[in-house]
Structures are given as C-alpha cells and as structure tokens.
Amino acid sequence: MRRDRWSLSWRIWLAETRGWGRNIRFAVNRGLALVLTGYVEGDVIRHTEIFALLRALDLPVSHTVTVLDQMGIFEDDSQPSFERWLAERLEGLAPGIRSEAERWTRVLRDGGPRSLPRREGTVWLYLNRVRPALLEWSNPYDHLREVTRDDVLNYIKTLHGHQRHDQLVALRSLFTWAKRSGLIFRNPTSRIKVGQYEYAVLQPLAPEQVDRSVAAATTPATRLILALAAVHAARVAQIANLMLDDLDIGNRRLTIAGRVRPLDDLTLKLLLDWLEHRRSRWPNTANLHLLINNQTATKTSRASNHWISASMRGQDAILERLRVDRQLEEALTHGPDPLHLAEVFGLDEKTAMRYADSARALLKQGAEQQLR
CATH class of the missing domain: 1.10.443.10 (Intergrase catalytic core)
Structure with missing residues (x-):
C-alpha cells in the first residue's frame, strides 16, 4: 500500500465525498493516528483490535473503519449480530437440543437442499417461539428424539389463542426438519391440529x-x-x-x-x-x-x-x-x-x-x- 493513499489530500477528498464535517474529520484523523501507529507494509488492522481503543476515547469507529477499508488494510473480524443473538437465545438448553435447534435455525436463515431461506425477522420469531418449550424439555431430556407427543400436548395445554397457534406452528417446523434430517424417529407434532386462528375485527382509529x-x-x-x-x-x-x-x-x-x-x-x-x-x-x-x-x-x-x-x-x-x-x-x-x-x-x-x-x-x- 503506497503512502500517498494515506495523504492528507486523499483523506480530505474522502471526507468531502462522504459529507463529513470539520469535527468528524478531526476525530477520524485522531483515530487513524492511533491505529496506524507502528503500522508497516503488509499489516492488517482488525476490528477487534481497534474497537475498544476508539470507543474508550469516544472516537468514531465506523468512520475510521471506512478510511481503513478504502486503504485496503482492514479486516472485519467482529461477531455478526445474528451470531450474538443466536448464542443468547440458545443459552440454557441441553447440549443436544441446543445443537439441533442451532442447526434448524441456520437452515431457516440460509436455506437448504429442499428449503428456501427465510427473512431474518422470521427466523427470530420462530426460535423465540420454540425456546420456552425447549427450555422446559431440556430438564428431563438431552435430545429432541426423546420428546414425545404427550410432551407436546401437555405443553400446548398451557397456551391459548395466538400464542398456542404461533408456538405450535414453530414447533412443527422444528420437528418436521428434524424428522427429515434423520435426527428423530417420529414427529411428535404430527396430527396435532394447529387450528384456524380467529383474528379480531380490525377497528378504525378515532x-x-x-x-x-x-x-x-x-x-x-x-x-x-x-x-x-x-x-x-x-x-x-x-x-x-x-x-x-x-x-x-x-x-x-x-x-x-x-x-x-x-x-x-x-x-x-x-x-x-x-x-x-x-x-x-x-x-x-x-x-x-x-x-x-x-x-x-x-x-x-x-x-x-x-x-x-x-x-x-x-x-x-x-x-x-x-x-x-x-x-x-x-x-x-x-x-x-x-x-x-x-x-x-x-x-x-x-x-x-x-x-x-x-x-x-x-x-x-x-x-x-x-x-x-
């Protein structure tokens, strides 16, 4: 990387194309001075190495990263928000159930040989809806194959209305995928009717x-x-x-x-x-x-x-x-x-x-x- 890419005139040009004001340009220059200290040709600057440093000094991380990325010396090794959310949602599950639920969630998001990828918001909803049942079953069981039809029936007896409908739909998705993937011998949600959800009449605003x-x-x-x-x-x-x-x-x-x-x-x-x-x-x-x-x-x-x-x-x-x-x-x-x-x-x-x-x-x- 040639040093003329780091020149003041180049940084001014980048700031102008991004619409950065004087204060932002000053803060970015401070941030670059910090993270480029000791930099030698061929080095790579990683997100995890600079995030805490810039945040501690209240310097703009995203703007500094923009410059580093334009220079071709930045590597984003930060954990995606989806990964953080997934780890948090799977916390507390039995190891076997956790592993199976994680695989199902990733198939929902990324798709598979016989399924299209879902929107991330849909994936969040589905995992959030099955989590209470999986937490309950993680006490006596280690794997989804141990969950019986009676377990599902006893669980959904405690639910009513849209809550019963939504959670049962998500559980059917999970166990249908598990049966298709050979993780369970029989689907405990089969022949359990979801039922038609009765929506209330929409009311106009006053x-x-x-x-x-x-x-x-x-x-x-x-x-x-x-x-x-x-x-x-x-x-x-x-x-x-x-x-x-x-x-x-x-x-x-x-x-x-x-x-x-x-x-x-x-x-x-x-x-x-x-x-x-x-x-x-x-x-x-x-x-x-x-x-x-x-x-x-x-x-x-x-x-x-x-x-x-x-x-x-x-x-x-x-x-x-x-x-x-x-x-x-x-x-x-x-x-x-x-x-x-x-x-x-x-x-x-x-x-x-x-x-x-x-x-x-x-x-x-x-x-x-x-x-x-």
Missing part, C-alpha cells in the same frame, strides 16, 4: 387519535413519515429504505417497496418541504436514502426503524396503526374486495382477506345500528 399524532409531528421529517404511513400505508422499514431515486417529482410518482404510487398533493408538499430542509441541513451528504439524520448524514446507511417511529411513540395512532387504518379505510370506502386491496397495497392473499372481512363486519354493524 379522529382524535389521528389528530394527536398529527400534532406530534412537528418537523419536516416526522410530517413526511406520518404521511407515508397514513396515506400510502408504508411500513416503518419500507420508509427507512426509501431512496432519492424512488422519487419522480416531475411525474408525481413514488416507488415504495417496488410498487409505484401516485403522489397526492399533501405528500408532494411534505416531500418538497423535507427535500429543502435536507439540502440546507446537510448540503454535502453522500447518503442517497430519502430520510437521513445527524447520524446517517455522514454515512451511506439508512436510518434505524427506531428513529423512524420515534415521533409517534406513546401515541394511540403509532405508525403501524396508521398504516393499518389506511388499508382498512380503503376497504370501507371502495368495498371489501381483497383483490382491490392486494392490487393497491401489494398485500398477500390472506392479509387482503383479513382486511376485507373486517370491513365487511364493520359495514354490517353500521347497517344494523341504522336499522335500530
């Missing part, structure tokens, strides 16, 4: 609940976030993942999760207000995500789900309820047609039918009340 959330949105970012949830039924993660390229102001279109939506007057105004604020607040940012903040303006990563939803936290009409309310409103206004809902919002069949069923029940209740 006008005063929505009004309080609108009053809580006091910045250009939060007003836009609220509109994306309440008008376009966008999920928190979808809002965080929006890019500047998803906007087509000239043709009044916005692409959310791959679906093109027309821009109404309100959302268009809030978008233009936010873009003007974004330009004046962070004129040199290199982050191409639509919504950025003080932390992400100097990076290229998206804002966290926590930051996106923070302004509505504590309100009755949080972003998720606003999203649900928008879809329910569509079903009530245009009729409980699941095909229409699936087309407008990109819903899967079951979800669209749930909204349609709720709208049908609410319309029936309203008609009955008028007759009285």
